[in-house]
Amino acid sequence: MFFLLIGLLVPWLLVGFGSGTFYLSIIISIMLWAVIAQAWHLILGVAGIYSFAQIAIVAIGGWVTGVLTVSYGWNPWLSVLMAALAATLAALLIGIPSLRLSGIYVVLLTLSFHELLANYATTGPYLISGGGYGIVAVPHLPIPELGSSWQVGAYYIALGVFALATWSIWWVMHSPIGYACMAMRDSETYAASRGINQFRVRLVLFAFSGFLTGLAGAVLTNYQGSISPSIFEFTVLINVFAMIVIGGWGSFLGPIVGAALLITLEELLTQFAGYSALTLGVLLVLMVLVAPLGIWPMVAKIGGWLAGDEDADDESDEDGASDDPPHEEVLQ
Amino acid sequence: MTDIVQALWGGILTGSIYGLMAVGLTLMWGAVRLLNLAHGALYVVGGYAAWTFVDHGVPLVLAVALAVVATGAVGYVMFLVVIRPLLGRAMWDAASIIATVGVATGIQALVLLVYGPQVKKIDPFLSGVYHWEGVAISRQGIAVTVIALASLLLVYWYLGSSRQGMAIRSVSQNLDAASLMGVSVHRTYAIVVTLGAALAGLAGVVLSSILFLSPSSGFNPMVIALVVTMFGGLGSVKGTIVAAYLTGIFVSVVQVYAGAQYALPGLFLLMMIVIVIRPHGLFGRAPVQRL
DSSP, rough: OHHHHHHHHHHHHHHTTOHHHHHHHHHHHHHHHHHHHHHIIIIIISOOOOOOOOOHHHHHHHHHHHHHHHHHOOOOHHHHHHHHHHHHHHHHHHHHHTTOOOOOHHHHHHHHHHHHHHHHHHOEEEEHGGGGGOOOOOOOOOOOOTTTTHHHHHHHHHHHHHHHHHHHHHHHTTTTTHHHHHHHHHOOOHHTTTTOOHHHHHHHHHHHHHHHHHHHHHHHHHHOOBOGGGGGSHHHHHHHHHHHEEEEEEESSSSHHHHHHHHHHHHTTTTGTTHHHHHHHEEEEEEHOOOTTTTTHHHHHHHHHHHHHHTTTBBBOOOOOOOOTTTGGGOO | HHHHHHHHHHHHHHHHHHHHHHHHHHHHHHOOOOOOTTTTHHHHHHHHHHHHHHHOOOOHHHHHHHHHHHHHHHHHHHHIIIIGGTTTOTTTHHHHHHHHHHHHHHHHHHHHHHHSSSSSSOOOOOOOEEETTTTTEHHHHHHHHHHHHHHHHHHOOOOOHHHHHHHHHHHHOHHHHHHTTTHHHHHHHHHHHHHHHHHHHHHHHHHHHHSSSSSTTTHHHHHHHHHHHHHHHHTOOHHHHHHHHHHHHHHHHHHHOOOOOGGGHHHHHHHHHHHHHHTTTTTTTTOOOOO
């Protein structure tokens, strides 16, 4: 219900922004990165799998659409769809081995995958690497001119993607598959004893997340008109990671809030270039020390407490302890 | 014939560097169960510290030593501020990753602010190349190999023969037993993190004399170090050293026979295969059976 309200509000906000495209472009950015953050959060926060392959999958989505439109003259709509499918395939390819590994090895596997793709994107055949500069002159998604600028059309596309992603993620999180994943995250033994086929459930989640990620990545590339290997940089990866950590780990709205916060922060601090990254690092550390579940769960709790509502945690699912802490005895 | 020898020599040099890069990581994982994603940033700290000292006229050897100490200090601060508060908390796995990532981001940003984005380089202190049977061996390369090997052996000896080293090993093997035996776990953690950071600093100095130095140049070596550590067996210093040399030789061979652009992709591809087939690596203990 809360979600529906937001969905209704946005088109009205849009009318006000018809004149200035700057804020519009920021909102488009926020929406697309929010999809990427949400999709990653499905794997990280809901299923509890420490996959760092997210940016690599975004890149695959972006590159597929870029190569198809620039070098093969495909219709951008088709190439975006193809990109999403390719990303799904990639997510599955990475997901299958990851699912058999325990926590930390997934980090290593996915980081290796990330670096592998980064290397390939920079030094690979010209078709893909563009001599190390990536792909440029990617055409925008064709849509009739609405309002004063093409950005308005782009906004609706981004809004569509965002709405589709957010709605379907909400649906999945509250579906049997979602609950199964959360059960596995919190206690694998118990979940298995209840008959949850962890492999299949996680695989479905990987594929679903991959599709959305690739879709967002492709739309982003068509919107920006280019994609380059700089997307593989540590800072980009950490930016999205921070959206989840700072926004809310384990809660539905968290990553969206995180995306909005972080992109806004970046815009505000562009004058003090370099300080945004520093702030980010400090924020991450502060977050993990003070509010490990992120901002949104805290806000939701405070809001619920203010409203005198005991069951305010309906939207924010608490992240349970997944393993026995290795240092428990030390602090005695 | 010369190709093979050249590849072997390159492999030994690369392996020595990988060993330096990875040993700190494996120590921190083995003893503290910490996946230190700030390791790359620590390389960068070491490199920039050395560069700064050299820039101010400090003789190279002293500059390197100071840089190593400085990086160790940074590691210690990281332990105090970020790691120690998290010990014993329920979400250690995720929290430690987030925390070290935050530290890495912060360090990278600070370095960028202070030094600017231009790439820097530390000049090698030995010039000249030996030629032996048609194989080119640089003096700098020999020096680096000797330094790295010496450091690695020193660490290995320290762990095996010194009292504190035994404490570190005992904490890695069985935390509760170690603590019951009177080992100060917190102090051991502090020492491990500081030592690991110092090693990373040394690796950073070496890396910046061979490659280049920029705020973001730590990420790629860190991922390499991570996979080398995994290959050898997370937590096993001996395994890490062996794995480092095997990996170094692999990379060097690929470079010589297939071309430089395939070296790193080949490495990551190989590592991905190894992770899937044998995640506990060469010398690690096999994980408990999963449901």
